[in-house]
Amino acid sequence: xxxxxxxxxxxxxLKGIRKEFPGFTAIENLDLHIPAGEFFALLxxxxxxxxxxxxxxxxLEQPTQGKILIGGKDVTNTKAHERPVNTVFQxxxxxxxxxxxxxxxxxxxxxxxxxxxxxxxxxxxxVELGHLALRRPAQLSGGQQxxxxxxxxxxxxxxxxxxxEPLGALDLKLRRQMQIExxxxxxxxxxxxxxxxxxxxxxxxxxxxxAVMNKGRIEQMGSPxxxxxxxxxxxxxxxxxxxxxxxxxxxEENASSISINVAGNKITVPKDRAEKHKGKIAVGVRPEKAFxxxxxxKLGAGHNLIGPGEIIDIRFxxxxxxxxxxxxNVGNVTVFAQNIGKSPVTELGAKVWVSWKVExxxxxxxxPTNTGDETITQSITVQ
Amino acid sequence: MKNFSLGKYALPVYxxxxxxxxxxxxxxTFVFSFNDYRRSNIAWRGFTLDNxxxxxxxxxxxxxxxxxxxxGVISTLIAxxxxxxxxxxxxxxxxxxxxxxxLLLFLPMATxxxxxxxxxxxxxxxxxxxxxxxxxVIAHVMFCLSFVVVTVKARVASLDPAxxxxxxxxxxxxxxxxxxxxxxxLLPGIMAAALLAFALSFDxxxxxxxxxxxxxxxxxxxYTAAAKGLPGEANVIGMSVFFLAIAIVVxxxxxxxxxxxxxxxxx
Numbered sequence: 001x002x003x004x005x006x007x008x009x010x011x012x013x014l015k016g017i018r019k020e021f022p023g024f025t026a027i028e029n030l031d032l033h034i035p036a037g038e039f040f041a042l043l044x045x046x047x048x049x050x051x052x053x054x055x056x057x058x059x060l061e062q063p064t065q066g067k068i069l070i071g072g073k074d075v076t077n078t079k080a081h082e083r084p085v086n087t088v089f090q091x092x093x094x095x096x097x098x099x100x101x102x103x104x105x106x107x108x109x110x111x112x113x114x115x116x117x118x119x120x121x122x123x124x125x126x127v128e129l130g131h132l133a134l135r136r137p138a139q140l141s142g143g144q145q146x147x148x149x150x151x152x153x154x155x156x157x158x159x160x161x162x163x164x165e166p167l168g169a170l171d172l173k174l175r176r177q178m179q180i181e182x183x184x185x186x187x188x189x190x191x192x193x194x195x196x197x198x199x200x201x202x203x204x205x206x207x208x209x210x211a212v213m214n215k216g217r218i219e220q221m222g223s224p225x226x227x228x229x230x231x232x233x234x235x236x237x238x239x240x241x242x243x244x245x246x247x248x249x250x251x252e253e254n255a256s257s258i259s260i261n262v263a264g265n266k267i268t269v270p271k272d273r274a275e276k277h278k279g280k281i282a283v284g285v286r287p288e289k290a291f292x293x294x295x296x297x298k299l300g301a302g303h304n305l306i307g308p309g310e311i312i313d314i315r316f317x318x319x320x321x322x323x324x325x326x327x328x329n330v331g332n333v334t335v336f337a338q339n340i341g342k343s344p345v346t347e348l349g350a351k352v353w354v355s356w357k358v359e360x361x362x363x364x365x366x367x368p369t370n371t372g373d374e375t376i377t378q379s380i381t382v383q
Numbered sequence: 384m385k386n387f388s389l390g391k392y393a394l395p396v397y398x399x400x401x402x403x404x405x406x407x408x409x410x411x412t413f414v415f416s417f418n419d420y421r422r423s424n425i426a427w428r429g430f431t432l433d434n435x436x437x438x439x440x441x442x443x444x445x446x447x448x449x450x451x452x453x454x455g456v457i458s459t460l461i462a463x464x465x466x467x468x469x470x471x472x473x474x475x476x477x478x479x480x481x482x483x484x485x486l487l488l489f490l491p492m493a494t495x496x497x498x499x500x501x502x503x504x505x506x507x508x509x510x511x512x513x514x515x516x517x518x519x520v521i522a523h524v525m526f527c528l529s530f531v532v533v534t535v536k537a538r539v540a541s542l543d544p545a546x547x548x549x550x551x552x553x554x555x556x557x558x559x560x561x562x563x564x565x566x567x568x569l570l571p572g573i574m575a576a577a578l579l580a581f582a583l584s585f586d587x588x589x590x591x592x593x594x595x596x597x598x599x600x601x602x603x604x605x606y607t608a609a610a611k612g613l614p615g616e617a618n619v620i621g622m623s624v625f626f627l628a629i630a631i632v633v634x635x636x637x638x639x640x641x642x643x644x645x646x647x648x649x650x
Contacts, residue, residue: 081551086552089548
């Protein structure tokens with residue numbers, strides 16, 4: 001099938017993009033480079049400007065400032081129908097007055113490509129919907145409509161495929177299945193994919209590179225592993241997974257690490273994993289990298305230890321137990337313990353210490369806005 | 384239990400009464416189109432097929448009918464094209480005084496026809512226009528326009544803008560997007576608006592009476608004729624129009640149900 005789509009993807013470059021709408025600025029100043037053939041995800045909460053970015057690339061909106069280059073060619077002033085870009089819309093936007101086949105053939109007919117119907121049929125076969133070619137979109141299920149929308153975009157072999165939360169309307173099981181299929185198709189056809197989503201799991205699962213967007217800016221960009229292991233801002237540490245954050249002043253410093261003081265507890269972080277080395281900083285650790293102990297353990301210099309605290313909540317989620325531990329003067333700490341049949345403690349009210357390896361800690365460039373709040377640990381529940 | 388049986392009978396009885404109330408005038412017109420009338424077609428004098436066989440025999444009735452159809456078609460065309468454009472502009476574009484325009488468009492619908500008719504007549508008189516076919520068309524376009532805008536607007540509002548964006552994304556220029564996507568999707572609304580406009584134009588009497596000069600439309604003919612005795616042929620034409628309308632409605636219904644069945648078979 002791969003030979004069907006000989007055209008490789010092109011790279012996308014956004015230079016100093018600014019987009020203002022009457023009354024607000026959707027994108028402040030965006031620079032972005034997506035290499036050809038990459039699966040790139042723009043991840044962020046609703047209203048962060050990710051969909052606007054996608055619409056700017058598609059040509060459905062004009063930037064107030066800045067340049068858009070596709071494959072090195074400046075397309076800033078070209079119209080949507082003149083760009084080598086196709087979009088899979090969030091609502092699929094299948095034409096209700098045409099059959100599935102006519103929908104897929106639409107772009108080919110517009111460009112006067114030879115034999116549009118045969119090519120459209122081949123594209124439908126690729127997404128395993130060839131047998132439904134004569135139906136109307138309204139007669140298909142959500143998952144099928146999603147695949148028709150994908151076929152309709154892919155058949156044009158665009159340099160760049162834009163996906164606007166294309167899996168948002170599907171139920172969890174179907175979404176997982178479509179994620180796998182979408183990734184497989186991307187590898188097969190080798191196109192550049194720009195995928196906009198608010199679902200962090202989806203972004204981490206599918207993308208080669210993830211850019212986390214917040215309030216019209218890219219907060220951090222990198223491989224999913226890197227973003228998760230070493231978030232640089234409070235927002236990223238909480239939007240991508242959960243984090244326990246501790247705020248304190250840097251009081252000790254040596255060649256390789258710094259330590260902060262959090263209500264008498266010393267928390268150390270390697271220098272090369274911290275954004276700031278002086279003053280008041282936030283240090284975090286992922287809940288699955290933290291452990292708790294019923295008795296104060298004797299740990300080496302390579303560990304951070306705080307406590308004692310009290311288990312105030314236990315949640316069973318299947319693969320793991322999630323413990324919420326209240327530590328006086330520090331706040332609440334979340335610990336995930338894998339459900340391997342030998343959980344150390346399972347009762348509420350137990351007195352415990354929490355530890356984690358220094359190398360798993362990370363130092364952030366900013367501070368949580370609600371430091372005065374009783375709970376330091378909070379997780380933004382992703383919609 | 385008592386309430387239940389009351390409801391069981393009350394509803395059908397009420398429905399039958401309501402339909403009788405609605406249909407009796409039509410039935411009367413239909414029956415009297417077969418009346419062997421002399422001067423006036425009010426008292427029953429005996430059954431005949433003459434009225435149906437020679438519709439155009441009564442003087443002027445067919446000419447008036449023809450004029451009304453022509454005016455209806457022309458006014459409908461103009462009002463539908465203009466109204467559709469206005470409706471799209473009102474829904475899709477943000478401009479100054481947009482809500483004021485929306486409100487003003489309702490005015491002709493809310494104003495008594497007598498006021499509109501008299502106002503138009505004064506206006507035509509002041510600019511020195513000669514009353515006749517042209518002034519009727521202008522008047523009809525004016526009052527049909529609001530109805531077209533309101534009908535089409537509802538359809539435009541329910542149209543997902545993403546569909547047009549998808550068209551642009553799939554290499555269609557703005558005009559191609561309009562003719563291949565927007566227009567076909569708006570067509571049912573536009574057709575409904577056109578039928579409404581034609582119906583309004585065809586049987587308008589008051590505004591037409593003020594602005595028609597010597598031109599005779601069907602409603603005007605019926606009105607004048609009724610004063611001296613309405614010919615049975617008028618009933619025939621009235622019924623023909625009625626049956627034509629019913630036929631159109633039935634055809635549309637049957638076609639769409641056949642289409643639904645055909646599409647269901649593909650499954």
